[in-house]
Amino acid sequence: MSVKLKALTKSIWVFHLAASPCNNCDIEILDLLTPRFDIERFGMQLVGSVRHADAILVTGSMNRKARIRLKRVIEQAPKPCFVIALGNCACTGEMFAPSYNQMKPLDEVVPVDAYIAGCPPKPEAMIMGVVALIEATLAAAKK
Amino acid sequence: MKGWGKMSDKATAKTTIIPIGPYHPLQEEPEFFKLHVQGERVVKLEIEIGYNHRGIERLAEDLTYDQVPFLVERICGICSCSHPFACVNAIEDVGGVEVPERAKYIRMFTGELERIHSHLLWLGLAGHFLGYNTVWMWAWKYREPVLDLFELMTGNRNHYAMFKPGGVRRDFYEEDFPRAARLLDDLLRPLIMFRDVALQDPVLQARTKGVGVLTREDCVELGALGPTARASNYCIDVRKDHPYAAYDKVDWDVVCTSNGDVFDKVVVRVLEMVESAKICKQCLEKLREVDDGIDCNLKEIPPGEGMGHHEAPRGEVFHYVRSDGTNRPVRYKVRAPSFMNVPTNNRACVGYTVSDATITLAAIDPCYCCTERTAVVDADSGKQIMTWKELLRLSRQKTERLLEKYNSRMDRIWT
Structure with missing residues (x-):
């Protein structure tokens, strides 16, 4: 059993990376921390630096300028580290895909571990997505 | 320590650059501020944007008039009703269309409810920026019922997709009104609490009074909008100055204060929420009486140009559309309020300390996804x-x- 992977699923510290979003997913992420959803119950919290992160939540459709920074920030994260595409924009580019300032979807730039769709996904959906990711990782760690 | 008492001019004159961003723990959105500081005092501020530019104006030209509101809704998730509001105003201005009364009240209800949620959101973030997380948790706790109300009335917590040229997409049901009215009433209690907290809390006063002062002259000169201007006694509100929808048919007041500091901006926003709740309740009353349909079946957009505006939570948002008689706009232009408000940071930040910079930068409630039309x-x-x-x-x-x-x-x- 991979200890590293198992440890990763405990108290996930999250870094929030906004790559040209419309702010909506970002606000819903912050909403997760506030009293109604309060994901700090599960040991999850937002961290200020990507160097402390176990998971990176990427939101937004990622334009040319943000893409270079995004790659650099994700490279700085300690590995192993989850990359989660949050919201339709990060998953597919949504209605911004034909734009002149969009390059490619997130999973063509960096490997993505989980996709949480929705515009914006409800906080419940985000929690469900993370739970599914944890279960899949634990199953993989057992092998 | 020796020499601390009389730091020489040479030492203080040295300018250091403190970068904030583009990925900074205090920012929701990627943007980059360069603070030039001498000691602790900010002497100059440079802003670099472009991390949010998505080419929305160009994309709008590829979409039909019916689709454009969905796109402009996604300019910003917090003002996701202000942009479509201005957009449909602009498109209806091209054709000189008169929309049904009921649609107008539904639009206003959505718009004012959005103001409440946006201001509560800002209030929470302002507390967070001050390191006063209790305010953050409280404000966002009381924001949840507002989002519930949105879900009840429009079907989604954010991105309501209510607007369409010529009307609204879905109707409100009368059986939901009692619950909506109750939620609005319940909201008044925390709003009054926030007002008292803002007026009496020593921590909040110490951090915000006399900080980031923007004079009325600065506001006029830089064209500041919304609560930023109204906190400096520059009383502009497009809902009053140039009424659209049915804003002239409901009873409400423009909130204005005179000091122009961050504290006054808090007060203006808190009092505005009370006014918005007042408008929302009046809309519900009117919606019980008015029943003339929600859509005027706008089919053809004639050639011409139209301008639409809406008082978004951050100030006046302006949309321009030019039509050549086809079903798509040939030119679409968006001017978001933060575009006018962000330059005021250059006046409001400079001269204060670095520790005040974050709250001053946040005090205008900047929205960079709205602003970034140029890269x-x-x-x-x-x-x-x-x-x-x-x-x-x-x-x-x-x-x-x-x-x-x-x-x-x-x-x-x-x-």
């Missing part, structure tokens, strides 16, 4: 820092070029 990228280095002056000059030049181009084209269409 300049240097092909060689991949980045280029544009000052606001430069951006403004470029955008003016472009507007002139477009005017020339389209005027000649429009002449051809009209003749």
